[in-house]
Every structure is written in C-alpha cells, then in structure tokens.
Amino acid sequence: MIVFINGDKTKLNRSISLEKFLEEHFSNLSSSYAVAFNNKFVPKSSYRDIVINDGDEIEVVSAQPGG
Amino acid sequence: MQIYDINLDTDIILGSxxxxxxxxxxxxxxxxxxxxxxxxxxxxxxxxxxxxLNLIKKTKCRILPNTAGCLSAKEAIVTAEMAREMFETDLIKLEVMEDDLTLKPSKKYTIRAAEALIKKGFKVLPYTTDDINFAKSLKSLGCKVIMPWGSQIGSGRGLENPKKLLKIREEMPDLTLIIDAGIGRISHVCETFEIGYDGILLNTAISKAEYPEEFARALSLSMEAVKKSIKSGLIPKRNFATPSTTTIGIPFKK
Incomplete structure (x- = not known):
C-alpha cells in the first residue's frame, strides 16, 4: 500500500500503528515533534491507537526558524 | 509589554x-x-x-510559535495544535495569508481560525492588516493582543498607513498592539511607539542587516530614546504656526 509522509509517496508492506511507523521511519525523533494524520492533529497519546491504511497522509513536523 | 498573562520586560519579540x-x-x-x-x-x-530547538532553548526566551505559510483556517488550526503540544504553550502567532505572493493576512480565514483556536483554549496573537474592522472582529472574539502590519513582510517600508494604525490604537486602548511587519529602519521603530503602540515584532530588519548586532544595538538605543521622549510629555501637533520667540518688543514693528 501507498501512504504519504510529509507529502512523499512511501510504500508500506503491511498495516502498522502510527507509533511503529514513526519509530521505523524517523531515527531523529529525539527532537521535539508533532504529528497530523489525514490533516488532523494527533496527540502523542493516540499514536498507538491509529492504524495506517492505504492512502493515509502523515505530517511529521518540528520547530524551524521563523518570523 | 503584556502578552496575555505574561509581562515581558522588553517591548520586542524577535523572529529567529x-x-x-x-x-x-x-x-x-x-x-x-x-x-x-x-x-x-x-x-x-x-x-x-x-x-x-536546542539553539532556541539556549536563549531561555519564551517561544511564540507561528502558523506562517498557512493559507486556510484549517491548516492554521492544525498547525497551532501541533505547536501547542511541541512547545507546551497556548500562545500562537496566527498567520493566515491570502496568497504566497503578497503575504497579506486573510481577514476571513484569520477570523475563522482565531474563533476556533480561542474555543480550544489558545491565546491568539493574530497578524492583521491595518483594517480597523479586522481588528474589531478579533477583539470581539477575545484577542488581547493584535499585531497589524506596518507594511508587507520583509519589505522594510515602515508604517505605510500611520493614520489607520492610530485609529486602531484610539479604538482599542486596552489591547496590546504590536507592529508585526514592515519595519526596516530605526525611524519606523520610533514612529511605532510615537503613535502609541506597545511593541514591535521584527526579524528581517535585524537578521538581514549587513551587521545584525550593530542594528540590534541601534534598536536598543532607539527604543530607550523614543520611550524616554514620550515620557517627557511631547508637545501636541498643531495645524498652525506658533512662534517660539516672544512677540513682545519686536523691533521696527509699527
């Protein structure tokens, strides 16, 4: 199945939880970050409850310089 | 400068x-x-x-996350929610633009996003134009801080419509008003305080100066100077001439 991570198409072999997905695809999660799933904010406490399916869109964001 | 329940010792918010x-x-x-x-x-x-983020932590400053780049109320709301979790702050600098080119704040979507965010418990600092009705709508929703542009972001053109900005000040004496964009020169900073605004938010004027630290020093001095001058009790502006020298005893006068 295909999912979209930060706008990029990514192939997944199986359905996994959002928590597992983040662990597998981001090694830099020691930085502070937050997630939106299908354009909705997802609090950290809900990562393990969400199962990723075909076509889902995941945004993983962090702090950057801004004015 | 008062930002909701936070009292800052300085009247400046700095972009990073x-x-x-x-x-x-x-x-x-x-x-x-x-x-x-x-x-x-x-x-x-x-x-x-x-x-x-480590760099920001080193500054020991409070963090004001923004929603820069958002073109819809929904994008801004989700961005604010992500920021709140990351930075553990209810403060959000709300920016919803009409387009990527002018970076003009969208009245419709900024108001819509502000309404939703306030209901979710955010303390919203909206970026606006100098439109009094824009500011009034945000005030009525519960915004305690409003941040009109002086001119377009990064333009350095200063306060293009000081009369409109002054009108907002006059109508909203209790709100914290901050000029959020367009400041490029020290004279713009002085004008901001002289029309009674509480503070400035600036980024490009400092970061893109050839010598940013020199500009920062000049800025610091100018803020001190303009505030002292205001406290000194400035003369009112008049629409007629008033002689400063006594008119009694003018020679040759018949």
Missing amino acids: SGYPSPKIFLNCIKILKCQMVTVSIRRLIKNEDNNF
Whole structure:
C-alpha cells in the first residue's frame, strides 16, 4: 500500500500503528515533534491507537526558524 | 509589554529566521534583552538532526510559535495544535495569508481560525492588516493582543498607513498592539511607539542587516530614546504656526 509522509509517496508492506511507523521511519525523533494524520492533529497519546491504511497522509513536523 | 498573562520586560519579540549564524542570533537576543522569540512549524526531515530547538532553548526566551505559510483556517488550526503540544504553550502567532505572493493576512480565514483556536483554549496573537474592522472582529472574539502590519513582510517600508494604525490604537486602548511587519529602519521603530503602540515584532530588519548586532544595538538605543521622549510629555501637533520667540518688543514693528 501507498501512504504519504510529509507529502512523499512511501510504500508500506503491511498495516502498522502510527507509533511503529514513526519509530521505523524517523531515527531523529529525539527532537521535539508533532504529528497530523489525514490533516488532523494527533496527540502523542493516540499514536498507538491509529492504524495506517492505504492512502493515509502523515505530517511529521518540528520547530524551524521563523518570523 | 503584556502578552496575555505574561509581562515581558522588553517591548520586542524577535523572529529567529535568516541570521548569518546561530552565534549572531544569540548575540542579538542578548543585546536586546529579548524575552520572546518566534519559531515556525515545518516538516521534519527524515533522519536529520534538528539542532534548532536546542539553539532556541539556549536563549531561555519564551517561544511564540507561528502558523506562517498557512493559507486556510484549517491548516492554521492544525498547525497551532501541533505547536501547542511541541512547545507546551497556548500562545500562537496566527498567520493566515491570502496568497504566497503578497503575504497579506486573510481577514476571513484569520477570523475563522482565531474563533476556533480561542474555543480550544489558545491565546491568539493574530497578524492583521491595518483594517480597523479586522481588528474589531478579533477583539470581539477575545484577542488581547493584535499585531497589524506596518507594511508587507520583509519589505522594510515602515508604517505605510500611520493614520489607520492610530485609529486602531484610539479604538482599542486596552489591547496590546504590536507592529508585526514592515519595519526596516530605526525611524519606523520610533514612529511605532510615537503613535502609541506597545511593541514591535521584527526579524528581517535585524537578521538581514549587513551587521545584525550593530542594528540590534541601534534598536536598543532607539527604543530607550523614543520611550524616554514620550515620557517627557511631547508637545501636541498643531495645524498652525506658533512662534517660539516672544512677540513682545519686536523691533521696527509699527
């Protein structure tokens, strides 16, 4: 199945939880970050409850310089 | 300057973008005794360390996350929610633009987003134009801080419509008003305080100056000077001439 991570198409072999997905695809999660799933904010406490399916869109964001 | 329940010792919020080096950014914060900095929310690049947050932590400043780049109320709301979790703050600098070119704040979507965010418990600092009705709508929703533009972001053109900005000040004496964009020169800073605004938020004027620390020093001096001058009790502006020299005893007068 295909999912979209930060706008990029990514192939997944199986359905996994959002928590597992983040662990597998981001090694830099020691930085502070937050997630939106299908354009909705997802609090950290809900990562393990969400199962990723075909076509889902995941945004993983962090702090950057801004004015 | 009062930002909701926070009392800042200085009347400046500093943007964190575009400095020649992290060291220069830190030096500018020190020179200005700045206590609040803005940051943006952007996609995390896979497997790449994000050192920016560590840099921000070093400043010991309060963080004011922004929603820069958002073109809809929905994008701004989700961005604000992500920022709140990351930074553990209810403060949000709300920016919803009409388009990417002019970076003009969208009245319709900014108001819509502000309404939703206030209901969710956010303390909203909206970026607006100098339209009094825009400001009035936000005030009626419960915004305690409003941040009109002086002119377009990064333009350095200063306060293009001081009369309209003054009208907002006159109608909203109790709100904290901050000029958020367009400041490029020290004279613009002085004008901001002279029309009674509480503070400035600036980024490009400092970060893109050839010598940012020198600009920061000049800014610090000018803020001190303009505030002292205002406290001295400025003369009112008049529409007629008033002689400063006594008119009694003018020679040759018949």
